[in-house]
Structure formats: C-alpha cells, structure tokens
Amino acid sequence: MLVTVFGSLIFLTILTVVSSRLDLGAFNVPLAMLIATTKAALVVGFFMALKYDNRVNSLVFAVGALFVIVFLSFTLLDTAFRGDLPNTTKGTIMEMDAAEAALQARQDAGPGAAVAPVPPPATH
C-alpha cells in the first residue's frame, strides 16, 4: 500500500507541473492548491498513518489546520479589502507614484503611445 501511495504522489507531482504549464486562466492557482492538498492528505493519511491512528491525533491535526485557515482568512479580510472606507487608500504611495510616472511617460511619448497598455514585466 505504501508503494501505491508513493506512486500516486509521483503522479500528482507530474500532474501539477503539467497543469501549471497550461494556461487555465483563473484556474491555475486553485488547481495547483487542490493537487497539493490532495498530496498532503495522502502523506498525512498513509505515510503518517493518521487514518489508522488514535482519533485524538486527528483532532489535533485538524485544529492546527483550522487555525492556519483562520489566520489566513482573517488577515485577508483586511488586506484584500484595504481601503473599503475612503479613510485609507487601497494602494501605497510608491505604487501611485509609479503609476503616475508610467502615465506621464506615455503622455510624453505622444498621442499614439498613450493608448498602449503598460507592458507586463515579463511573459510566460
């Protein structure tokens, strides 16, 4: 059984690499996380034998995982909605200055260039 699990883990690793090479738009990140979570579940369940272990240890693990989620989601509740009241700006001053400079640069470049979007820093 350990061998089967190991095989699945290898397979999932390949799968995640392959899927990340494809452009799935918004789905790339969730898919990668889904695969990683599956792999983690396999390791926890079989290599660490939590599936056959005392229930209290599963509880311990679940509580640990739960609080990671709490930490993450409550922090995002701030950072993802920063500036929802007008008393705080969304972006930093650095970003605003950079955006302004980019805008200025495009205007200086003449009317034709003004419509072109700022090029993304790098491509896949």
Place this chain on the structure above:
Amino acid sequence: MAQPAAGQPAHLKHYFVSSDQQFDAAKMGMWLFLITEILLFSGMFVAYTVYRVWHPEVFEAASDLLDWKLGGINTLVLLGSSFTVAYGIQRIQRGDRKGLIINLLLTLLCAAIFMGIKYVEYSGKFEAGIFPGGNFAPVGDYHGHDMANYADILFLPQFFSIYFVMTGIHGFHVLVGMGVFTWLVIRSFKGDFSPEYYTPIELTGLYWHLVDIIWIFLFPLLYLI
C-alpha cells in the same frame, strides 16, 4: 529515582502505567509539536498570500525566475525520502533491522541530494544579485532572463524575501532532520530498536513527513504559479 519494577520493559518510565500509555503520550506530544510547526510556517504562507493577492502579476513574473525542473526534482526526492521512512518503519515492525537501516540511509541520501540542489539554486541566485528585500540588485543574465528587466519592478524583492525565508526555514528543518536520522542510524546499529520499541523512529518519521508536506505546498506556490 524509582527503577522499573521487575517484568517491565527497560524503556518504560516509572511515571507511566504501561508501555502503551507511554507510546500514546509520546505520539500525541509529537502531533502537537507538528501543529506548532505548521503554525510557524503559516506566518510565511500568510505573507505570501497577502502579497500575491496584492500583486499577482509580479508574483507570476517572479516565479518564472525559479527553475521548476530543479524544484520538481527536489519534490520527487523529498517524496522518495518520505516513502523510505514509512517503509523503514514497516520493516522494523516486522523485525527486519537491516531493512530499517537501509531505508534510513536512503532517506539520508535523499535529504543530502535535496540540500545539494538547494545549494545550486541559492548560489545561482546570489550570482545574479537576487537577494532578499532591500539587497535585491539583479545583474547579468539568469537562466536566459535578462535581469536588467527585473531591476525596477515594484514588490519583486518581496517575492524573493518570502522565497528565501520560506525555503531557508524549510532547509533548516531538513538539516535538523538529517541530524536526527544520523543518530537513529547509529542507534539502529546498536540494536536499540525492535518491533516492541521503535518510538523514536516513528516520531522522527512524523516530523520528516511534515517537512515533506510543507515542501509539497512550497513547490507549486513558488515555482509553478
């Protein structure tokens, strides 16, 4: 100090009633320790997510700078080491001491390969001037990317700070694991373990699998997406 009463196994501490109780306690203790490790890493995952949500395009661009092939090999190596640990435990449960020792040595080998590859990755980055945070000063050519294009991207240094801190702490855990495995190999040679008593291996195994799990998440987050 009270000695274990006659008929009790030598590893049983006097304040425990039975071997089972002692083993269960040790294992629960280890699981608790593991969740503290998870929460320790969670800080880094939160930092990663926050900056990624703010600047997704920067993080995508940055992850292109990491070599997914090296990361992928390291993933496989680490998974392999997890397997050998689990398999080694199965061996000792069946009384096969030699099998245990072989598997532990294989684990150590995998860990060494992992660290070797990490060394290659780190030194390559340092040469290209990729340092954490404020020291970020990219120069020259790195794996076919002209680093000059990356010099002024806002928040790119943050990605590498997170990269170095995460993989750094992870690598530190691998090193600690290697130390403990070496000690276990020595003890196995001495014949300290038997199907009745292999708690230290079981616990170190749990630790090692956790280190593997962290990497399972780090790999896609840093190298792929």
Place this chain on the structure above:
Amino acid sequence: MGENGTLWLPEAASTIAPEVDALFYFVYWISVAFFIGVVGFLIYFAVKYRRKDHSYVPPEHHPSPLIETASIVIPTILVLIVFTWGFKVFVKMYAAPPDSYEITVRAKQWYWEYEYDNGVVVPNEIHVPIGRPIKLNMSSEDVIHSYFLPDFRVKHDVLPNRYTSIWFQVDESGEYQVYCTEYCGTSHSAMLGTLIAQPEAEFQRWLGDQNADRPPEELGAVLYTQYNCSACHSVDGSRGVGPTFQGLFGAERPFEDGTSAVADENYLREAILNPAAEIVESYPPAMPPSYSSLSARELDGLIAYIKTLQ
C-alpha cells in the same frame, strides 16, 4: 456640558462628538448596572453565608437553570445593540462628505506639517474654518504616527507609504489640542499641536497672511516653537536633550570625535540639515534627520534667530 466636558469626557466640539458620547454613556451605564449587580450579590452572599460552623457542609442544591440561560441571553442582546450602534457611528466617522475642505498633513519625527491647497505650508499649528467638513489627508515621512483630536473624538494612524484621512466638522471657534498617539520615538510626547477653528472670513485672512514676508529672526522664533526645537534646545542656557541655543553662535564647538569647529552660519546650517555628521561632545545623536526638508527661507530664519540669542 461645560467647557471642560463631563467627568469622563472632554468638551464635545465636533459634530460627531455628541453621537460618540451618547454611545459611550450608554455602554457605561449598562456596565455600571451590571457591575453593581455583581458586586452587590457578592457582598450580600459573602456576609449572609459567612462560615460560622467550621464543620458545616452545605447540602447539595441546584439553583435554577434559568440563571444560566439568562446570563447568556441578556448580555447577548445588549451586546448586539451596542455593536450595531457602534458600527454605524464608526462608518459615519470615517466616511468624509464629498464637499469637504481638504488639507494635507505630513507627520515627521516629531512635528506635524500642514499644506493648504494654495501651497502654504505651516508646521504644528493648523487653522481650519468652522461650519464645514474638513478632511485631513495624512501620511508620514518616517515611522507610524497617529493624529488625535480628543475634543473631536477622532483619531487615525498616520502611515508611511500610504494615505489615510480623518474628517470632522467644528461649529464653534476655539483652540483644540492635537496629540500624536502612536509611539514614534524620543519626543513622541512632545509631538503636540494646536488646531485653531475660526470663522471662514478670518480663516481666509490668516491663509492669505501666511505668504506675507516676515523678518527672518521673527520667523525663526516662530519656527523654533512650531518645529519643536524647543523640546530639546533651550534658549536660556539650560541643558536639554540637545545643547542650548544661548550663546551658541560664534562659540567653539567640541565634537565626539575629538575635533571641533566654530559655530558660524555654515556650521549651523549643516548641524540642522545633517545632524548626524557632527555630534557635539557629551550629547546623544538624538536629533532627528527630518529637518533636512526645511526650506531655505526657514533655515535662514532659524539661523537668524539663533544669532540673536547671545
């Protein structure tokens, strides 16, 4: 409510302040009522059931489960009322009306700088017109500070690399205290300021006056207090965090590194703009670097002022 407010709260000068105060006193009186209940029963029981017979064991008894339920339900209801109320006032407090008069605020270690839309820049003393909403757009040049106007019941942190804002409306002229409430270093407690609320016409006159030229020594004397040089430097010869200004001009200055120099105009300019360059003997390198942004006129003014202190 007199000039000094109530026992618990200072004068309620802004339009939002009475709303905050009403909520404050609502929660306050509920808490007082609960507290009296708790302490009342506590004393009553402690006296009534005081141990007289040392071998007496009270029989088993079960107080009504109603108490358990009540002690959950009643606080929950109260708490929900307070929550809704508190959050409504909070949103109102931070959502500035669109027609607000905007002033830029920059926080530096350790003073406030205000910039009006006509380019006038003044330190530490802010003038605002009464009877209309004012919005302060704030940012910091160094560490986090916090802008606090107790009489207006508003406060917000002032962050580096991000703009935050507060707004208020004050309907009566007067002078109000400004505090910095986020720890920001040595002179955090001296990072005070004054807000002067005045009728629109008076305010406009003041704003116009700011551009009128003042003789440099006079300007320097004003800046000396406004920029908080006074927190560290005395003008009467006494020792503060930094050396006194009295008799400074023209004197021989010994430095920590053993060298020395004569305090001429260039030296003073350098000492203000780049305080870390030369550290005067027996003083800590505590002078903030933030004064490097002083304008040439302000510098001339300060130097001229120091010259007068012989």
Place this chain on the structure above:
Amino acid sequence: MHASSAAAPAVHYLNNEKTIRSWLTTVDHKRIGMMYLVAVSLAFLAGGILALLVRTELAAPGETIMGPDAYNQTFTLHAVLMVFAFIIPAIPAVMGNFVLPIQLGAKDVAFPRLNLASFYIYLIGAVIALTAVVVGRVDGGWTFYAPYSTSVGNGILFITMGVFVMGFSSILTGLNFIVTVHKMRAPGLTWTRLPLFVWSIYATSIVQVLATPVIGITMLLLFLEKLLGIGIFDPALGGDPVLFQHFFWFYSHPAVYIMILPAFGVISDLMGTFSRNRVQGYKFVALSSVAIAFLGFLVWGHHMFVSGQSAVSSIVFSLITYLIGIPTGVKVINWVLTMYRGSVWLQTPMLYALMFLITFSIGGFTGIMLGVLAIDVHLHDTYFVVAHFHYVMMGGNVIAALGGLHYWWPKMTGKMYNETAGRIAAALVFIGFNLTFFPQFIMGSRGMPRRYYDYLPEFEIYHQLSTMGSYILGIGLFMILGYLLVSLFKGRVAPANPWGALTLEWTHTTTPPDPHNFHHTPVVTRGPYDYHLAPELFADGHSGDGANVSPESVHRSPSEA
C-alpha cells in the same frame, strides 16, 4: 482550627535530595514549579520596580527623575518583562507545574525532561532579552511596531530573539500539559470530574500551542527585517507595517487569554473550596474556558481599529470581541452564585478571589467599551487602554496568582503564613491597585495619550493619585514577599489539608508532597467539589483541616519511607 496538624512526613520532595545540583537537574514537576516560582518572582520584582520608576517620573510634568529616552526604555522593559517573563509563565509554569499532575493523580507530567528543558529555555530567553538593554536601546513598547522598531538601535535584535526563545518554553509547557491531561488521569477521573483549575490550564495550553509559534515567526521576520531589510514590514522597502500588526496580534491577543484563563482556574478552585460548595454551572464554567480559548483567536483586529485596516475586518473583529464577554460573564455569574447557600470562609486566598471578581469585572467591562468601534477610536492608545489592561492583568491575573500562591503555599512549603499579615497586605494591594489605575481611566478618556513621558498640566492630579497608589501597592506586595519568606523559617507547620479542600493534592498526598506524589495511584470516586460526599473530612465535627489525608498515605508511608 482545632484539628491537630500532621507531623510533616520524614521524606518529601523538598528534602529527599539536598544538593544544589539535585535542584538544577531535577525532573520532578514540583521542584521545577518551585524554580519557576523563584524566577518569575524575580521577573515580577524587576518589572515592578521599573513600573515604580515609570510612576515616579510621571509624578509631575516635565523631567522628574529621567529623560525621555530613559523613560521610553523603562516602560518598554517593564512591559516586556511583565508580559513575557512574568505573567505568561506565572500561573501555568508555577502552579500548573506544581499542582496539575497531582490533581490528575499522576506521578509526574508526561515529559519530565522536556519540562526541565522548558525551564532552561525560559531562562536563556530571559537572559537574551535582557542583554538587549546592554547592547543597545530598546524602546517603542512591547508591541514592537514596525517600522519604528527596525529603525532604532540593535537592541531589538536581542529582544526579538529573547521573546522567540521564551516562546518555545511556553509552547513546550503547553504541549506537556495537554498530553498530561489527556493521557495521565487517574482511574475514575473523568473529564467531568476534573478540577476546574485543570480545565483552565488545559484551555490555556491549547492557546499556547496554537498561538505562540506565530509570535516565533513574527519575531524572526522582524529580526530579519532589521538585519537584512527583507521588506515584508518596512514601508520604505515596499512592505506593509499593518501586516506586522496582524502578525503580532494574532499571537498577542490570544496571549491575553494565556494570561487570564489560568487565573480563572485558580478562582474557580478558590470559590469552590472557600464556599465549601459545588462551583455552580460546572460544565458551563469548564467549557466556557475552551470557548474563550477558541474565540480568542478571532478578535485580534480590535487592537487595530485605527491602524488603517479595512472597515469590514474591523466590523467582524468588533462583533466577535463582544461575544467573548458572554462566556466570561457566565463564569463571573457562576462564581458569585457559588457562594449562594454555601459556607463562605474569608481567609486570605478567598479575599483575593473576591477582589478578583471586582477588579476583573471592571477590566472586562472596559474591555467591552474598547471593543465598540466608535468608542475605541477615541480611547485607543490613551491611558484608558492602559487602565483596562492593568485591571485585567494586574487586577485579574496577578490578584488571582496571589490568591493561588496563598492557597497552595502550605502545600508547596509545608508552612503556614501569618493570616493577619495576609489580610492587611491584601487590603493594601486592593486600595493601592485601584488608586493607581482607576484615575487612569478618567484621564485616558479625557484624552491623555499613553507612552507619554510628559503631559499637560490638566492631567497632573490624576497622575499624582496614580503614583501615590502605586507606592501603596508596592508596599503591599513587598509585605507579602516579607511574610512569606518569614513563614519559611518561622511559620507554623502546615496541616495536610488546611482549607478542607477536596482535590487530590489536598486529600491524597502529604504536605509537602511525597517525591513521587502518590505511592499508589488514587482512584477517584467523586467530583472535585462534592463536599457533601466527603464524610471522611467533615464528619464528627471535623472542619476538614485535620490530618486525615488519604488512609493509604497516612498508614503506609512511614513504613515505606
């Protein structure tokens, strides 16, 4: 008290081995607890003296005894010592270590060597933190907000590492206790028969294990920020200083429950014992500890209402903040009801318990006021907050700890302290404490900001009252230290069960306890506060304080010793 005291048993944990080495290398949970007692008392003493210096400086506006830089470092060090070196280990590591295994009927904690290691890790951490003072200035308060903390001297490197290391000690202690509670209970000791002290230490341990690692990584990141400029928190490098505050409070809000939950446990045991009555609503009180532990993780943002965090998160954090008041209220009400129809014995420990109910309630209610969004905007970072947290930490935890110390002192040392002195000191502490901190509420809500070295003349009267109060408080505390030390040499020999309590440490082991706690694992047949089921203690006119320890220890220990 009329019952004769049992002669102290020939061999107990204090005298079974006598060398210093035997102390320093001991794995006995009782000895480790006592070593912690000495260590945290020193930390409290040091922190308290710094507090008195703070108060003296504030006795008048302007410079009184020190300059602004010295002041800023003094209050920072005061807070760091009090929080990390004193209050967090205080009850769990001292009384938890000493009492918890015995209350469980266990011979030791699950991992005794780890327990000793935790103690040394704590010491090392404290020493590292203190070197910060020597190598560079550390100011800015115990919250270490970036970017201020990374812009001052190198002391910050040491203090963060010190906190990091002390955190490990706290994690390991919590881990040890959780496993001990799960795996080491005596036969018959079901979850519903656990003393409430055990329940609360258990809940505390959960928080310690889950929250402390995050302060670890936070301190590490701050360390790297200072050392390498990694730009996660430093806005000059594009980092977000508010993110630091999330990291810090994700630990430090739950940490306030690490401070208060053990105090709740002590109070529960005291209320039960000194009312000789079941603690009312046992299950509510027990489970509310766990509820508070969990809810405590969801409210950290209430420290950041004016920091620039999003309004949505402020609103959510505010709502959950109030919810914590509810399980806490359940406890307070049940404690008061425990006296109802009981037999209330107003000995020194009970005086502290009653004092706790008063001061903690004030602290709690003002906490609720701070949780109200619109009110907190006005009160944030003023002395109102300072008063709030001293009411819950000093008036909550420390008062409870003093109660527990007086309660278990006879068990720990085998000696009784002077009761009259105890009552006088309790009164001084109560008066001094309220005089110190109540005026701070008023000046705070009138606008006096915290962390101020200097202040406007309008606040002078409040500051003066506060300073006077702190001296009275100091006198009370020094008096306690004095008579407790005197009792070690001159105190009356303590009876086995001076208070007539029912938990195992009083009924089933000697005073001071046997090195192995029990010779035979006790079998538990009743709840921790079932006084009506304990005829062996109270029948025949006994007041429970007699020598009738468990039959087996009394009858068998001499022959086995």
